[in-house]
Amino acid sequence: MNFIQRYGLEILLRTGEHLVLVAISMGIAITIGIPLGIFISRKPKLAQLIIGIANGIQTIPSLAIFGFLITVPLIGGIGKIPAIVALTLYAFLPIIRNTYIGIKQVDPNLIEAGLSLGLTPRQVLKEIELPLALTVILAGIRVATVISVGVATIAAAIGGGGLGVFIFRGITTVNHQLILAGAIPSTLIALIADWGIGWLEKQMTQRRPQTPLRTKKRRFISWAILGLLLFMGLGIFYQQNPFSTPSKVIIGSKNFTEQVILGEILSQVIEAKTNLQVERKFNLGGTFICHEAVKAGQIAGYVEYTGTSLTSILRHNPLNDPTEAFQIVKQDYQEKFNLNVFPSLGFENTYAIIIRQDDAQKYQIKTISSVAKYTSNWQAGFGHEFLERKDGYTGLAKTYGLKFATFPRTMELGLMYKALVEKQVDLIAANSTDGLIPVLDLVILEDDKRYFPPYEAVPVFNQVILNKYPQLNEAINRLVGIISAAKMQQLNYQVDNQSKTVQAVVETFLKRAGII
Numbered sequence: 001m002n003f004i005q006r007y008g009l010e011i012l013l014r015t016g017e018h019l020v021l022v023a024i025s026m027g028i029a030i031t032i033g034i035p036l037g038i039f040i041s042r043k044p045k046l047a048q049l050i051i052g053i054a055n056g057i058q059t060i061p062s063l064a065i066f067g068f069l070i071t072v073p074l075i076g077g078i079g080k081i082p083a084i085v086a087l088t089l090y091a092f093l094p095i096i097r098n099t100y101i102g103i104k105q106v107d108p109n110l111i112e113a114g115l116s117l118g119l120t121p122r123q124v125l126k127e128i129e130l131p132l133a134l135t136v137i138l139a140g141i142r143v144a145t146v147i148s149v150g151v152a153t154i155a156a157a158i159g160g161g162g163l164g165v166f167i168f169r170g171i172t173t174v175n176h177q178l179i180l181a182g183a184i185p186s187t188l189i190a191l192i193a194d195w196g197i198g199w200l201e202k203q204m205t206q207r208r209p210q211t212p213l214r215t216k217k218r219r220f221i222s223w224a225i226l227g228l229l230l231f232m233g234l235g236i237f238y239q240q241n242p243f244s245t246p247s248k249v250i251i252g253s254k255n256f257t258e259q260v261i262l263g264e265i266l267s268q269v270i271e272a273k274t275n276l277q278v279e280r281k282f283n284l285g286g287t288f289i290c291h292e293a294v295k296a297g298q299i300a301g302y303v304e305y306t307g308t309s310l311t312s313i314l315r316h317n318p319l320n321d322p323t324e325a326f327q328i329v330k331q332d333y334q335e336k337f338n339l340n341v342f343p344s345l346g347f348e349n350t351y352a353i354i355i356r357q358d359d360a361q362k363y364q365i366k367t368i369s370s371v372a373k374y375t376s377n378w379q380a381g382f383g384h385e386f387l388e389r390k391d392g393y394t395g396l397a398k399t400y401g402l403k404f405a406t407f408p409r410t411m412e413l414g415l416m417y418k419a420l421v422e423k424q425v426d427l428i429a430a431n432s433t434d435g436l437i438p439v440l441d442l443v444i445l446e447d448d449k450r451y452f453p454p455y456e457a458v459p460v461f462n463q464v465i466l467n468k469y470p471q472l473n474e475a476i477n478r479l480v481g482i483i484s485a486a487k488m489q490q491l492n493y494q495v496d497n498q499s500k501t502v503q504a505v506v507e508t509f510l511k512r513a514g515i516i
Contacts, residue, residue, distance in 0.1 A: 003177055011166070015185050018162040021080065021155060022148045022189070025087035029144060033092050034137065037099025038125065047100060054093040062154045063285055065089065070158065070292040077298040078252070078281055078289070083152070083160030090151050091144035098140025102133025138201040142194060149190040153182065157255065157285030159293075168255055168283045171414045175499075247275065249469060252290050252299035253282040256413050257492050258349065258433060262303040264506040265479065266459060272516040273475040286385060287312055294462050295337050300472070301461035305349060307453035309333065309341075309460075311391040318391050322348070322454035329458070338463045344456040346481040347488050351386070351452050352432040352444045353396075356420060360443040367448040371427065372401045380408035381416045381425035391453055393429070399451045417442075433485055435493030457483070482513050 040047040069082040156164030170178030253263030
C-alpha cells in the first residue's frame with residue numbers, strides 16, 4: 001500500500017507519457033507506411049529495396065538508434081522527439097510489408113473487372129483493393145503497435161519518459177517493485193492495444209450497409225483521432241522547444257543511483273541559488289549519451305568522472321596523477337567540445353573489482369593480483385562500457401593476467417550485484433562508492449598495480465549555456481569539495497537500501513552542509 005501511495009500518481013503520469021509516445025509514433029508510421037506500401041505495390045522494382053531498408057532498421061538494437069539520434073539535427077537530441085522518431089522507424093516494417101502483401105494478394109481478375117466497369121485506378125484502390133487488403137494491413141498495424149509499446153520503454157534512456165523510467169530505476173537500485181511498476185502497465189497497454197485493434201479489425205471487415213449516418217460517424221472518428229494526435233504532437237514540441245522556457249536549464253545524469261543523486265544535487269543547488277528552473281533528465285543511457293547531449297546543449301550539464309573523460313572520451317592513456325588528469329580533461333574539453341569542467345566535488349569513484357566475502361576468506365584474497373590464479377575457474381560479470389573502455393577489461397586482464405573460464409557476462413550494474421550474491425558470477429567490476437557493497441557483505445580487491453586512473457567526480461557544463469546564465473557558475477562552485485567518498489557511499493546506501501527518495505536524501509544532505 002505504501003508503494004502505491006508513493007508512486008501511484010507517477011505511474012499514471014508515466015503511463016500517459018508512454019501512451020502519447022506510442023500513439024504519435026504509430027500515427028506517423030501509419031500515415032507514411034500505408035501510402036508507401038501502396039506505392040511499392042505499383043513499383044515492384046522498388047519493393048525489395050524499401051522493405052529491405054525497413055527490415056534493416058528493425059534489426060538495429062533500439063538503444064543504438066536512440067544513441068545515434070542524439071547527434072542528428074532537428075529530430076535528434078534527448079527527450080520525446082527523438083524517441084518518437086525511433087519508434088516510428090521501428091513501426092515501419094510490419095505496416096509497409098503488410099500493406100504491400102495485402103494489396104498484392106488481391107485477385108487480379110477483380111481489379112480487371114473493376115476497370116472494365118469504368119472505375120478509375122484510384123477508385124479500384126479505394127473500393128476493391130483496400131477493403132480486401134484491410135485484414136492484412138490491420139494485422140501489420142497490430143504487430144507494429146505491440147512492438148512500439150515494448151520499445152518505448154527504452155525511451156527513458158534518452159530522457160523520453162514513459163514507463164521505462166521505472167524499469168531503469170528498478171534495475172539500478174535492484175528494486176523489483178519499481179521494475180514491475182514499469183513492466184506491468186507496459187504489458188497491459190500492449191495487451192489492450194492488441195485486443196482493441198483486433199476488435200477494430202472485426203468491426204471494419206464485417207459487411208454492413210453503408211448508411212450516411214455510419215459514414216459520417218466514421219469520418220468524425222477519423223478526424224477526432226487525427227486532431228488528438230496533432231494536439232499531443234504540438235504539446236510535445238512545446239515541451240521540447242527551448243525557446244518556450246527561456247529561464248529553464250536541463251540537468252542530466254547517467255543510469256545508476258550515484259549519478260541520479262549527483263544530478264539532483266546540481267538541480268537543487270541551482271534552484272536554491274539562482275532564479276532558474278531546472279528540468280531533470282536523469283537515467284540517460286551511459287557516458288556517451290550524456291556527453292553527446294551536453295555537447296549539443298540538449299542538457300546544460302551533468303557529473304562526469306575524470307578517468308572516464310580521459311580514457312573513454314578523449315582516448316588518452318590512463319594517468320595516475322589526479323591533478324594532471326584533471327588539467328588535461330579541463331583543457332581538452334574546453335578546446336575540443338566547448339565544455340567547462342568544474343573542480344572535483346570532493347570524492348573519487350573508481351572502478352572496484354569485487355568478490356564475495358566467503359571467497360575472499362576461503363582463498364585469502366585481498367588484491368587483484370592474488371585473485372588471478374583462481375579466475376580460470378570463475379565467471380566474471382562486467383558492464384557494457386567496462387568491456388569497451390580503454391581503461392576497462394582488456395587492459396585489466398593484461399595487467400593482472402586474468403583468464404576466466406568463459407568470456408565475461410555483460411549486464412547492467414544493478415544486476416551484477418544480484419548475480420554475484422546468487423553465485424551466477426564470481427567477480428564483478430562495479431563502483432567503489434556503491435551503497436550495496438557493505439550491505440551485501442562484498443569485498444573490494446586492492447588495485448595493487450594501480451591500473452585504474454583517478455576518477456574524480458566533476459561537473460561538466462556546456463559553455464554556451466554558462467555564458468547565457470552566468471549565475472550557474474557561482475551555484476556550481478559552491479559544491480566544490482563538499483562530498484567525501486564515505487559520504488557518497490552513505491547517500492547511495494540511503495537510496496538503495498533504506499528506500500528513501502533521492503529528493504529527500506539530497507535535500508537533507510545539502511541543508512546539513514549549509515549549502516541551501
